[in-house]
Amino acid sequence: MRVAVVVFPGSNCERDVADVLHDLGAETHLVWHRETDLTGFDGVVLPGGFAHGDALRTGAIARFSPVMAEVARLAAVGAPVLGICNGFQILCEAGLLPGAFIANRDLAFICRFVEVEVADTGTFLTAGTRLGSVLRIPLNSYEGNWVDPTGQGRIVLRYVDDPNGSQAGAAAVASAEGNVVGVMPHPERASDPLLGSDDGLVLLSGFLGAPVPV
């Protein structure tokens, strides 16, 4: 599978996620945010980081990057589109996912492992998991508190212990069709027992269409 990992000015997890996807067998390419053609890519990842320094609101400026028209096109044709952390925030700002993000309830950056429970197995991200399984994955964000005034968002993963006030405990959210998914914790950081967990691999394998069962 050919995967584009988009690099915005201020992205910082692009190489991490590209490396892990590569190890899982994907052909990964880092694509600068000014790229206007993603022809030939089977899926796209918007990685974590601080695109445009989080100026104004997280993701507010990144959503106007030239590459975003192509991300929307891929989403519309049903290709898997995955936003991790800041990538999730960008997808919300771009209207490709419902809701928006505000500061964590306790107004502190949170970097630690959290447990998330699978709430929906109908998306590529969770295709290899079972409903209710619990995964240990690092969270790393200041604005991880998801708000969805419509209450209609499709929640894919929920925090077991609410760390940040996110509505309905949402840790990952999908589009109605299920091919656009945003996840706040970082599956690529749970990719090796040496780093404390490899629970993220089942999610990223799902993205590559090769789910490994848990």
Added chain:
Amino acid sequence: MKVTVVINRRPEIADPEGTTVRRALHELGFTEVAEVRMDRVIHLDVDDDDQDRVRDRVDVMCSRLLANPVLEDYLVVLG
């Protein structure tokens, strides 16, 4: 021309900053503070003197970029 844009979070959306500041004020003894809401103000210096055009263009800036319609309302004040 100077333009001031006030962005305020809709009342039904949580405001963790406001809540935290209220708690801190109470700890400092300012218990009379019943509520705190934080807004953002953006001051623009615009190279254009046509009031109508400036108002229209800043309105577009707000709806496209400066405010997030999911969370926020905005107000544009010229001058």
Added chain:
Amino acid sequence: MKVTVVINRRPEIADPEGTTVRRALHELGFTEVAEVRMDRVIHLDVDDDDQDRVRDRVDVMCSRLLANPVLEDYLVVLG
């Protein structure tokens, strides 16, 4: 009583966020925007009707907590 506190970053202090927003507005075609400064407004709801006392107390809140005297100036508006 409602109180509005306007907090302004001092003009000589750099405002990186404002610079980034200006650049973004330019990219979107709003090249007439010469400068952007980002500031904050804090709305307080105070359980007290004595104007003088409220003004004094809010002034103390500002200098102790709400504003950062090294970087910011503030203005208290009652009502």
Added chain:
Amino acid sequence: MTAVTESVHRRLGMTDDEYEMVVDVLGREPRPAELAMYSVMWSEHCSYKSSRAYLSRFPTSAPWVVVGPGENAGVVDIGDGWLAAIRIESHNHPSFVEPYQGAATGVGGILRDVFTMGARPVALWDQIRFGPLDRPHNRYLFKGVVAGIAGYGNAVGVPTVGGEIEFDVCYEGNPLVNVLCLGVMHRDELVLGTAGEPGSIAVLLGKATGRDGIGGASVLASASFDEAATEKRPSVQVGDPFEEKKLIEACLELYRRHLVVGVQDLGAAGLTCAVSEPAARAGVGITLDLGEVHVREGGMTPPELLMSESQERMMAYVRPEMLEEVLTVAEHWEIESSVVGVVGEGDMVTVRHDGEVVAEVPADSLSGGAPLYHRPVARPDWLDELWESYVPPTVASPAETLLALLSDPSIGSSAWIHEQYDHMLFLNTVVGPGGDGALIRVRGTNKGLAVSTDGNGRLCLLDPRRGAARLVFEAALNVAVAGARPLAVVDNLNFGNPEKPEVMWQLVETVEGISEACEAMGIPVVGGNVSFYNETNDRDVNPTPVVGLLGLADPMPIDPPRLQRARPGMEIWVIGPDPTPNFAGSSLQRLQGAPTGRPTAPRPDVATPMIEDVARLAHVTPVLHDVSDGGLAVAVAEICIASGTGAVVETDDPVWLFGEDPHRVVVIAESGSALPGRRIGRMWAGDLVIGDETLSLETIATTWHRALPDALGV
């Protein structure tokens, strides 16, 4: 000399004698821009004029040293074509003025020191010290500093994987904020701070220059705090991690493509330093045109442009045929650039502004020509009294004493701090904050780099030489616990007013102590930083050297020791010399009063073989934990908390439980192991039992977890 210029140089922080030296060098009165340049370059902060004479004592060579002290960062060879760059820096005074921005710009600065050398910064460590948290202002400073480190480090995208925290009244008016950065690069990516051959072009990259931080080095960092705090205060620098992130990526691309001959970062002394140091190193002259500098605000004067400490800027020296490509790289990464200078023959820095020459001075008189002070040195007369007034601490109940130690915010969990730092980015943090040294893997190799940072103001107050040496040995043991062998040291010397002979004595002794310990282990000092004038209202901080020690684990342990790996049935061993009944400088002593007595001397003969043994044990042992603050009892309690496993400790001797004598490590081993130490207990599926007292795991865990949050009231 006219009265007018006299007051100008004094206002810039120069003495009359220094002014006369400038006149001597130039053979004439300096122009205003020239005076500005000398004042920043000859400031204590930039020139090390009070410490240079003594720092030369440090051992600095070893076969693996690629770049020693003097460049922006030290560089060592870690084998197979890989190099590691390391540097530590203080931002004490700016953090007192504005804790968030002071700490944030400290992080920005140390990162620049490392990526200036060609290395990608891979990890940060912070060492922070404040007055006690029962004072609201100290809480404000502490929270602001942590938020600033988090705000900058997280956003710039470099993980903060460890650090150190200490609370003591001596830091009340003068917090210490040190930051260490480690970078990794391929050998062919190494870049030095040279201006290159005549014909090279100086390209200023990054953020536009403003009036921020003017005089920060000469005034704020080089004078006592009460003086500087008032009207001399320069305008505060505001960090912009987003600009720096783009600058890092742009610079790394320039290095990878070999587009530059040299690079110098703009930190303290700004443009002045960025032209004079590279020119002096290369033995060339340079002409700088201030009119070409991209600026944030209009109307800046030449002295202002030359002294501005605006953050997130770099000077690249480029061969003319590469210029276009360099500018294209800058444009790609969306950073501003301007061509500001040309390198020529000779040795003069010439500065032009509006077509006029505003400065013309020998490059090396700025960077190397600063005065060298042999300030008076005198052993403090109060020291003998301190030594003689030693009172042993009292321990009625070891269990109660342990709880008191665990609830001390200098000892309790640092999770409240390090969970605000991204410490996992880059997927290299094999051992992160919460253990001893942090261990970072170097991908593409089997190597791991371990770093430990250690400081202890009380110990060094009581005996700076012993204290400093012990810090080096402790840091070495901390990296050994991760399976690494010591490779190099960087140091940050945080001291009071160097014009006091007692403070200079503390410095000299400290340098001696660090040097002796390094020599014993055969490792060099490859860089450091001196921060003087850490005094407020005539009270100096405790002499507080902070040692950062880099170790190499090659190969990295397949399953490195972790506190979590203790299991019921395993045995608890202690290796190292038996402790002596001396609590001078210990945490227990701090709980009960002021530091007194003379700390136990380190034992170089014991330390070196022991560090080797421990590094070997790290490949085969589930848990290794260095005995430091709070002694053995705290070390065992931390293992219990992390692993959720109880322990039975078969001694209630306070000397064994709470002594902090150096060179001791707790080993948790499978039962039946034969180790070169003493077996003092075992792990079991119960509580923590010490002698005939018992503490529930929940009690010790809650006490330890809540120590810092409770002190902060959060």
